[in-house]
Amino acid sequence: MGFIDYSREPRSDIAFIDMKSFYASVECVERHLNPLKASLCVMSHSDNAKGLILASSPTFKEVFGKSNVGRAYDLPFHMETRKFNYGNARRQGLTITPQFIEFIEYWAARTIFASPRMGLYIDVNLKIQKILQNYAPEEEIYPYSIDEGFIDLTRSLAYFDQDPKISRRIKLDEVSARIQHDIQAETGVYSTIGLSNANPLLAKLALDNEAKNTMSMRANWSYEDVESKVWAIQEMTDFWGIGSRTAKRLNRLGIYTIRALANCNPDMLKQEFGVIGVQLWFHANGVDESNVLEPYRPKATGLGNSQVLPKDYHLQKDIELVFSEMAEQVAIRLRKRHKKATVVAIYAGFSRHVEQQSIAAQMKVDPTQSTRQLTAHVIELFRKKYKGGAIRNIGVRYDGLVDEAYTVYSLFDDPVEEEKLEKMEHTVDDIRRKFGYLSIQSATALYENSRVIARSKLIGGHAAGGAGGLDGLA
Structure with a gap:
């Protein structure tokens, strides 16, 4: 083995649980289908009716070779007719034979396309959390996402x-x-479960690299398995925390395997990556001293929101309308937190048909939580950077948060008028909290390209099944 004395390392009994194809499985269960055998795809049609694949059943993935993120126009069959799509198949380099066409059309005819229902998925997740509480107290359960977590x-x-x-x-x-x-x-x-009698890292690696391929859908990686299992991981990018860019930097150092990473000089890694390099070395040796019982506290103190528009927005006035709506939504969250922002940032991503670099800009501002002022800053930033082109993604973020008691007045400000506006905004916030976000809206919410009403029906950007979805405003 390497340089680690595992007898001195902490030991915990960890299970990392992943719900197998969660969204798709829930939709299968709702239709009384076997989640492991049915071909089902959860697809959002808000993407200009083209279709965004959000989740798919194991059978769908196996048959069509699609991951959980993709587009309808990449499928090897036509959505409307379920007939073979020669253009898509050729573009993907698939070998087209009569047998292959028959195979695709057979499964295409039997595939179910479901619209996302985030409210339903959250309800099922809450049931799962209650089940886990039969095995450990709540403070020893750490949800990692809606479909996976540690216990x-x-x-x-x-x-x-x-x-x-x-x-x-x-x-x-x-x-x-x-x-x-x-x-x-x-x-x-x-569910699939990665186990470890050592630490959360090894449980996660067991899940990703072995459990999903076993009959029991469970696998245990502990300290005694580091050399035979962790070091045997074939692809660097299959290791937790190593993406393609990090893998390329490691390759430049002559490191092409996890075994080589675990047995290299950690000082070399520190020189190249800083403390992250040393952490990679420890992780390659199966050492992870994080504690599931210690709650995560994010370092970021800002608030933001982003969205993918339902279609390409070509007119500047329509883009600014959505920016204004988002500026207000995040401002409401600021007031709810009793904070003011000193930095305003925006993001605008162009349509895939436009060959332009995305817009990202920020500016320092006097401390404010005013919708009027923050919206003005957002629009000012956008107008400075935007030179035309269809927009598809936008985001607004406020950073540098300070307590709302902190106020700066200039010689041109009217403190009395500012106080009146502040009270009015808090009153509107109170009414919306009591009667719903749509209870008070600007007339622009009725415009064709406004997103306020549509987004009020979403949770996390997806269909809510009746629940509201303007995160943080409830």
């Missing part, structure tokens, strides 16, 4: 199996199997 079973194993002759490794596997069974019985959703 620390260190203190729970002895409760479920008190036989001292059975190893903790076996106990962890048995308890995890019970969790899988309970989730499937209650929700119909199958």
